[in-house]
Amino acid sequence: MSDVVHPVPVTTEPRGVRFLVILLVLSLVAVLLLAPLAAVFSEALADGLPAALQALAQPDARSAIGLTLLVAVITVPLNAAVGIAAAWAIARFDFRGKAFLVTLIDLPFSVSPVVAGLALVLLFGSNSTLGGWLITHDMRIVFALPGIILATLFVTFPFVARELIPVMIEQGRAEEEAALTLGASGWRAFRTVTLPNIRWALLYGVLLCNARAMGEFGAVAVVSGKIRGETTTMPIMVEMLYNEYLATAAFSLAAALALLALVTLALKSLLEWRHADLLAATRRH
Amino acid sequence: MPRSQTTAGTPFHRRAILALIAAGLAATTAPGARAQEEVQILNVSYDPTREFYREYNAWFADWWQAEGNGRLTLRQSHGGSGGQARAVIDGLEASVVTLALSADIDAIATRTGKIPEDWQSRLAHNSAPYTSTIVFLVRDGNPKGITDWGDLVAEDVEVITPNPKTSGGARWNFLAAWAWALDAYGGDEAQARDYMAQLFANVPVLDTGARGATNTFAQRGLGDVLLAWENEAFLALEEQGENAFDIVVPSISMLAEPPVTVVDGNITSNAQREAAFAYLRQLYSPEAQALAVRHHYRAWDTSKVPQDELDRFPQLTRISIDEFGGWAEAQPRFFGDGGIFDQIYEGR
Structure with missing residues (x-):
């Protein structure tokens, strides 16, 4: 029971000021984050759930969802692997x-x-x-899937490495060097020592990378060619539908995109909650 | 199973996955590989034509096969007209382009040489199978009693139109008003300028694009009348409900001719060329013209259009851009730096 201490106030401001500041921040969160999200969902459901689901079942919408998932499935693992390698090189070697x-x-x-x-x-x-050479040899990069993947790879490149570098620098080389002197192979040291230490940062980086890969608009819009059912990702489809006055379809797809992001966030929260004690031990930021 | 075999199996497995990915990429990147068996046509179009071409593509595919031809795959791309032209210039493999302005197709022709310079004479009506015009969208019941351009300069009327400096649609709006004023004042340009100055004095805000102006009018409820494309006005009506607005057709307006053509330089086989030209020629067929009318364009051949659909399009005098000397002449004269729009807008 000796742990119990009386809470020491960290601020000296009067209650009213603190209350006001908290209120200000909460209303900012409401206006900037919650209200737009709520607006998207209410617009999507303006004609009822069946209409929204029907809009999502359209062949163009289905293929946009499929393409977005395919792009994420290809780019996220690639960037995770490259990000780990880059972070490793930067944190462990001079x-x-x-x-x-x-x-x-x-x-x-x-x-x-x-x-x-x-x-x-x-x-x-x-x-x-x-x-010109690629096109005459029937290899299309821009206005086709490879261009979309390259654009997504580019914009999501830093996410994993940026999450890992500070964590790996902070942890230092000692544990890995110990593993190596005990005779572990490089791969085994990575699997049993490095990876467990960085897994939360890695997970966080992968989730951010994934959210951006699915949501990227600008770079993909330039190289997409906007061929319906072929090179339109979800964000591009959302814009096209909106410009065509198909509000329900546009916002249904936007809501689906937001839901995909929310699912990843929920997944992350669930994992954090499940492994809260482990997390407290390994994650320091 | 000996251990060595399982470890040897891993790299093979990985190679198989890589091969699968490579094959997948090759399949999507090499449409030409299948072109021998079936003909593919990619129609690169602009935004508001989506519903029209969805229906037309289905109709044409059936017609093409009924004519005894092979399998045909129609692909469709939509975006802003200028951006779509840019994508074709940068290598988007359009077989046909169906854009908003002839200037956009001219840009492809001069920059890539993939379209002959005289493309506009290859199909009837300047290669424009359907047309549109500029109309007024007013609040339900037309409370300000607006019937023609002259009513727009009344003191209590607010007009919504985008900025002609940045919006293509706004230039059409401007020229339509100018054409009416010239006609109304017997060709007196000074009086036409006065009219335009009064008109723009009634414009509370200049949005940068047509879509922004529509939002200002429809969503934010600003203004009494929106100058808009007829087909877009009908779309806004469909979206917001018949009771939100009325469409008013003025006595004089512009004749907009969204042109179509084959991108010869992207055609890879005779079969594809034949299909591409047939695809555009059939846009002039009575059936396709009726489809265009259903999607709010004006058609040349109305023989298969039901009378009630035709009634939505009152007759009016439509002025072609050619009467302004084409865009090459009208653009610098009216909208260039120090041009007529600048003089009028600064002199408000």
């Missing part, structure tokens, strides 16, 4: 150009997605040498 590599990883955060998309069009479009 080499020339390390600072440059870190900056490079951050590049997609600072470059507007539209610029990323246009860069792909410049590289692989029919007006470039490379693009």
Whole structure:
């Protein structure tokens, strides 16, 4: 019982001020985050749930959902693997150009997605040498699936590495070096020592990466070609439907996209709740 | 099973997955591989034509097969007209383009050479199978009693139109009003300018695009009259319900001719060329024209259009952009820096 201490007030402001500040933050959250989400769902259900579900069952909407999931399934594991490798290299080794590599990883955060998309069009479009050659050999990059995947890879590149680098630097090399001196192979040391230590950060990075991969609009819009049922991802389909005055269909698809994001967030919360004690031991931010 | 075999199995397994992914990518990236067996047509179009081409594609595919041809796959792309033209220039493999403005197709022709310069004379009516015009969308019951352009300069009338500097639709609106004023004042340009100045004095806000202007009028409830494309006005009516607005057709307006053409440079086989030209030619068939009317465009051939659908389109005098010397001449004169719009808007 000696642990029980009387709570020490950390602020000296009067109750009224604290209450006001809390109220301000809560109303900001309500206006900025909850209200738009609620508006999307209420618009989607404006004509009732059957109408919303029917809109989602349209072939174009179904293929948009399928394409978005396919893009996420391809890009998220790729970026997770590359992100782990990059974080490992940066946290565990000292080499020339390390600072440059870190900056490079951050590049997609600072470059507007539209610029990323246009860069792909410049590289692989029919007006470039490379693009012209690829097209005459029947390999389409822009205005086809590979372009969408490349654009998504670019914008989601930093998420995993950015989550892992601080965690791995903080943990240091000691545990892995111990494993290696005890005779573990590099792969085994990674699996049994590194991975358990970084799994929460990794999970968090993967979830963020996934949310962005499914939600990316700007870069994908430039390279999509907007061929219905073929190269329209969910965010692009949402915009097209909205521009065609099909509000119910547009907001149903937007709600479905929001739901996919909410499911990932719920999954994350569930895992955190299930492994709360483990989490407290390993995650320090 | 010996242990060595299971470990040897892993790289093979991985290679199989890689091969599968590669095959999947190849299948989506090489549409030409299947072009020998069936003909594919990609129609790159602009936003409001979606419902029309969905129905037309279904009708044409049936007609094509009934004519004794092979299997045909029709693919459809929609976006803003200018952006779609840009995508075709950058390599989107359109077999046909069906865009909003002839200038957009001209841009493809001059920048890629994939379309001959004289494309507009290849099909009837300047290669425009359906047309539209600029009309007024007013509040239900027309409370301000607006019937023609002259009513828009009344003191208590607020007009919603986007900025001609940034919006293609707004330029049509501007020229339609100008055409009426010239006609009303017997060709006196000074009086036409006065009219335009009064008109823009009644515009409370200049949105950057047609969609923004529609939202300002329909959702935010600003203004008494929206200048809009006829087909878009009907779409807004469908979306908001018949009781929200009325459409008023003025006595004079613009003749908008959304053109279509084959992108010759993207055609890979004779069968595809034949199908692409047939696809566009059949847009002029009575059945397709009736479909266009159902989707709020005006048609040339109304023989198969039911009378009640035809009644939605009152007759009016429509001025072609050619009477302004085409867009090449009208654009700098009216909307260039220091042009007529600038003079009028700054002199408000």
